[in-house]
Amino acid sequence: RKEVEQDPGPFNVPEGATVAFNCTYSNSASQSFFWYRQDCRKEPKLLMSVYSSGNEDGRFTAQLNRASQYISLLIRDSKLSDSATYLCVVLYQKVTFGIGTKLQVIP
Amino acid sequence: EADIYQTPRYLVIGTGKKITLECSQTMGHDKMYWYQQDPGMELHLIHYSYGVNSTEKGDLSSESTVSRIRTEHFPLTLESARPSHTSQYLCASNGDTWSTDTQYFGPGTRLTVL
Numbered sequence: 001r002k003e004v005e006q007d008p009g010p011f012n013v014p015e016g017a018t019v020a021f022n023c024t025y026s027n028s029a030s031q032s033f034f035w036y037r038q039d040c041r042k043e044p045k046l047l048m049s050v051y052s053s054g055n056e057d058g059r060f061t062a063q064l065n066r067a068s069q070y071i072s073l074l075i076r077d078s079k080l081s082d083s084a085t086y087l088c089v090v091l092y093q094k095v096t097f098g099i100g101t102k103l104q105v106i107p
Numbered sequence: 108e109a110d111i112y113q114t115p116r117y118l119v120i121g122t123g124k125k126i127t128l129e130c131s132q133t134m135g136h137d138k139m140y141w142y143q144q145d146p147g148m149e150l151h152l153i154h155y156s157y158g159v160n161s162t163e164k165g166d167l168s169s170e171s172t173v174s175r176i177r178t179e180h181f182p183l184t185l186e187s188a189r190p191s192h193t194s195q196y197l198c199a200s201n202g203d204t205w206s207t208d209t210q211y212f213g214p215g216t217r218l219t220v221l
Contacts (some may be wrong), residue, residue: 031208
């Protein structure tokens with residue numbers, strides 16, 4: 001079983017839609033969790049950290065479920081500019097990246 | 108913006124040449140990493156370092172080598188480049204504490220070996 005698992009997609013959604021990604025992790029001792037965004041042929045950039053209480057940044061909401069060992073990212077009112085690959089990242093002694101979920105927002 | 112830099116950004120080179128990809132960060136981070144990523148594919152960790160004089164191989168086997176003589180500098184070397192080394196190489200770093208454990212990436216070096 002992979003340490004961090006994501007559905008690679010692609011998720012094709014219309015503008016204005018709400019889309020949610022999940023990511024599961026295998027190590028229950030994992031300490032920190034992040035979502036990164038990677039545009040085509042660019043480096044990954046931090047989108048948001050994920051806190052136990054959940055956190056929101058504008059149209060983006062991240063949640064952590066330690067009991068079921070998954071984190072989620074919700075994007076509301078999708079924009080064309082949200083099209084990218086979203087990487088789930090888990091930290092326990094070392095940083096582990098998921099394979100990424102590709103999102104394509106369609107006009 | 109992250110203070111982590113990579114040079115060159117693009118490199119096209121012939122088979123058999125020795126190359127060094129530079130990575131430096133000014134954030135005082137102890138932990139530094141090299142990833143390899145082909146277009147549209149996942150990131151693969153090839154090397155990491157948790158401090159000066161500490162280097163380890165990552166999850167993906169690589170013919171490259173690294174060194175960490177200074178905290179801020181983590182160069183990657185290929186002694187004899189081959190077409191199979193064509194890829195994007197991304198350097199990243201993060202600190203040790205809870206408040207600095209976010210990993211920041213450099214802009215990457217896109218390597219093409221002819």
